Amino acid sequence: MEKQPLAQLTKISSQVRRDILRMVHAVQSGHPGASLGCTEFFVALYFNQMKHDSSFNMDGIGEDLFFLSNGHISPVWYSVLARSGYFSVEELKTFRKLNSRLQGHPATEEHLPGVRIASGSLGQGLSAALGAAQVKKLNQDDSFVYVLMGDGEQQEGQVWEAAMYGAHYGVDNLIATIDFNRQQIDGPTKDVMDLKDLKAKWEAFGWEVIETVEGNDMEAVLAGLEKAKSLAGKGKPVLNLLHTEMGYGVDFMVGTHKWHGIAPSDEQLANALGQLEETLGDY
Amino acid sequence: MDKTLDLKYTYTEKKDTRSGFGDGLLEAGRKNPNVVGLCADLIGSLKMGAFQKEFPDRFFQVGIAEANMIGLAAGMTIGGKIPFTGTFANFSTGRVYDQIRQSVAYSDKNVKICASHAGLTLGEDGATHQILEDVGMMKMLPHMTVINPCDYNQTKAATMAIAEHEGPVYLRFGRPSWPIFTPADQKFEIGKAWHMIDGTDVTIFATGHLVWEAVVAEAMLRAEGISAEVINIHTIKPLDEAAIIASVKKTGCAVSAEEHQLNGGLGDSIAQTLIRNNPAPLEYVGVNDSFGESGTPTELLEKYGLNAENIVKAAKKAIARK
Ligand SMILES: Cc1ncc(C[n+]2csc(CCOP(=O)(O)OP(=O)(O)O)c2C)c(N)n1
Ligand SMILES: [Mg+2]
Numbered sequence: 001m002e003k004q005p006l007a008q009l010t011k012i013s014s015q016v017r018r019d020i021l022r023m024v025h026a027v028q029s030g031h032p033g034a035s036l037g038c039t040e041f042f043v044a045l046y047f048n049q050m051k052h053d054s055s056f057n058m059d060g061i062g063e064d065l066f067f068l069s070n071g072h073i074s075p076v077w078y079s080v081l082a083r084s085g086y087f088s089v090e091e092l093k094t095f096r097k098l099n100s101r102l103q104g105h106p107a108t109e110e111h112l113p114g115v116r117i118a119s120g121s122l123g124q125g126l127s128a129a130l131g132a133a134q135v136k137k138l139n140q141d142d143s144f145v146y147v148l149m150g151d152g153e154q155q156e157g158q159v160w161e162a163a164m165y166g167a168h169y170g171v172d173n174l175i176a177t178i179d180f181n182r183q184q185i186d187g188p189t190k191d192v193m194d195l196k197d198l199k200a201k202w203e204a205f206g207w208e209v210i211e212t213v214e215g216n217d218m219e220a221v222l223a224g225l226e227k228a229k230s231l232a233g234k235g236k237p238v239l240n241l242l243h244t245e246m247g248y249g250v251d252f253m254v255g256t257h258k259w260h261g262i263a264p265s266d267e268q269l270a271n272a273l274g275q276l277e278e279t280l281g282d283y
Numbered sequence: 284m285d286k287t288l289d290l291k292y293t294y295t296e297k298k299d300t301r302s303g304f305g306d307g308l309l310e311a312g313r314k315n316p317n318v319v320g321l322c323a324d325l326i327g328s329l330k331m332g333a334f335q336k337e338f339p340d341r342f343f344q345v346g347i348a349e350a351n352m353i354g355l356a357a358g359m360t361i362g363g364k365i366p367f368t369g370t371f372a373n374f375s376t377g378r379v380y381d382q383i384r385q386s387v388a389y390s391d392k393n394v395k396i397c398a399s400h401a402g403l404t405l406g407e408d409g410a411t412h413q414i415l416e417d418v419g420m421m422k423m424l425p426h427m428t429v430i431n432p433c434d435y436n437q438t439k440a441a442t443m444a445i446a447e448h449e450g451p452v453y454l455r456f457g458r459p460s461w462p463i464f465t466p467a468d469q470k471f472e473i474g475k476a477w478h479m480i481d482g483t484d485v486t487i488f489a490t491g492h493l494v495w496e497a498v499v500a501e502a503m504l505r506a507e508g509i510s511a512e513v514i515n516i517h518t519i520k521p522l523d524e525a526a527i528i529a530s531v532k533k534t535g536c537a538v539s540a541e542e543h544q545l546n547g548g549l550g551d552s553i554a555q556t557l558i559r560n561n562p563a564p565l566e567y568v569g570v571n572d573s574f575g576e577s578g579t580p581t582e583l584l585e586k587y588g589l590n591a592e593n594i595v596k597a598a599k600k601a602i603a604r605k
Contacts, residue, residue, distance in 0.1 A: 058361060059361060059362050059363050060361065060362070061362065061363075065361070067358075107389065107390075108389075108390050108391060109389060109390075109391070116361050117357060117358070117361070117386055117390045117392070118385050118386065118389045118390045119385070120385065121381050121384075121385045123350075124350075124354045124382055124385060124386050125354075126354070127350070127351045127352075127353070127354020127355050127357075127358065127382075127386075128354045128355070128357050128358035128361075128386055129358060130351075130354075130355055130358060131354065131355035131356060131357065131358025131359040131360075131361075131366075132358040132359065132361045132362060133358075134343070134355075134358075134359065135358070135359050135361065135362035135363070135364050136362060138319075138340065138341070138362075138364070139362055139363070141362070157350070158348075158350040158351055158354065158382070161346075161348035161350055161351035162348075162351045162354065162355075164346070164348070165345060165346070165348065165351055165355070168346075169343075
């Protein structure tokens with residue numbers, strides 16, 4: 001994949017947001033909120049940052065790998081995988097439908113190119129990513145392993161087992177990102193179960209922590225990922241606290257947990273699409 | 284044990300099955316550089332120390348964090364490794380069921396979940412550690428292979444065999460010193476029942492430690508003029524249905540024997556096979572819907588009705604129901 005310039009990345013992001021909304025609308029189910037919020041991050045990774053091959057093979061030797069731990073935001077991942085050539089954009093039509101490879105939550109059972117492990121039950125992705133990163137070291141493969149988690153997901157105990165492990169083994173070829181949108185299903189994280197000082201927690205666990213304060217600004221997202229890479233290879237795993245807004249890009253969806261997992265109506269879809277330019281052609 | 288019994292299989296040495304795992308892992312590691320080991324603070328109990336010593340770069344102490352261990356192992360298959368995880372059977376299954384379900388079974392990862400101290404024969408530590416539900420949990424998972432070998436030699440052979448098998452495996456073994464009555468040079472065939480003793484009146488299907496009890500039971504039955512067939516079902520899933528059906532067609536009734544709850548164990552799998560293909564009386568030897576407790580292995584097998592005497596009783600009952 002060739003590195004796309006900033007202007008093109010912004011264009012792709014607009015199209016990916018359209019895909020997310022149309023996929024979720026078509027089956028009246030799925031998770032648009034954090035998918036919209038993480039769009040810049042996914043586009044930056046797949047169209048600029050990662051060294052990857054869309055002719056997909058499971059072992060990914062010599063490639064950067066990506067793991068999605070918060071599997072419910074599959075719409076953004078599927079759109080980006082399709083738009084970067086892993087499968088046809090037409091296939092996005094099958095999202096969550098019977099006999100589809102695009103399961104509600106990402107899976108390997110149907111052999112969808114781009115997915116290396118199932119996710120959906122929260123808290124498991126960091127462990128798998130650490131395992132894959134350690135194998136890269138054993139194989140003398142100097143590529144990176146990326147993983148994305150939710151912020152509500154930080155409430156799962158397994159995340160902290162994995163955090164302790166990553167620091168103990170100095171898994172410094174791993175770059176973990178937290179979608180820090182401060183929202184989860186039942187409300188703001190501070191009301192459901194306050195994460196308090198997440199940065200201090202990860203630092204205390206022995207990780208190198210950076211903050212990307214403008215997680216919906218493409219330039220800032222790129223700068224954050226570049227910085228994360230520059231801190232890799234120094235004995236500590238890297239954590240990128242990515243401040244995003246749930247529902248970003250659609251005025252009536254932004255900033256609230258209410259759009260975590262509901263689909264827009266016909267009218268809401270039309271309104272939302274009116275706010276997002278069709279840049280690469282709808283599927 | 285009654286010294287006057289004429290046993291079809293005998294032993295000169297006893298050893299724990301977990302040592303068979305440890306020795307098998309070391310050999311598998313020597314044969315295949317992709318074999319890696321993970322352990323959750325139980326290296327000595329799991330007998331993984333020799334592998335750790337010989338292959339320090341391929342061994343990962345994960346601390347007391349079993350959920351993370353399962354996820355790490357799943358991730359390590361990406362890039363071609365063959366991870367063997369080691370902890371007690373309780374913490375290998377119930378503790379991490381969702382992690383196994385999603386990251387290993389549903390994702391069809393080549394992870395070998397190796398579980399020691401299974402069943403009552405763990406002994407004095409008591410019911411918190413004596414898992415009797417693990418086979419049921421594991422056999423319900425699609426893609427999962429479930430194996431419960433019977434002695435040191437068979438556990439060693441099974442450990443080496445699963446390293447060459449592609450796909451998730453649950454390997455169950457135990458703590459107590461147990462007779463070594465199977466050959467050292469055996470070839471372990473996953474999914475293939477081992478026909479140990481021929482008989483005509485009743486078939487005893489046994490797994491794990493209770494295979495030895497079945498061998499003893501066969502001699503006791505023979506002394507009373509009853510001819511029992513003994514079949515070692517080391518692989519509970521996939522089940523060797525053909526072997527089960529063929530034997531029961533001949534004998535007309537059966538007993539299942541296992542160190543597990545009746546609900547969800549080997550007996551249930553055999554019952555399914557028989558009911559669909561060749562309905563016949565089946566008696567179960569296993570734990571009947573209760574937790575275990577502290578005691579010696581022998582005392583516990585006796586109290587919970589899992590020894591040779593109980594297999595003999597069950598065999599007679601099955602024959603009477605023909
Ligand atoms: C183990 C587990 N428990 C509960 C759920 C149900 N669930 C799905 S998403 C979610 C909220 C996750 O919050 P966060 O990580 O902040 O994601 P966001 O809402 O920001 O997308 C919950 C509770 C789950 N998928 N897995
Ligand atoms: Mg959130």
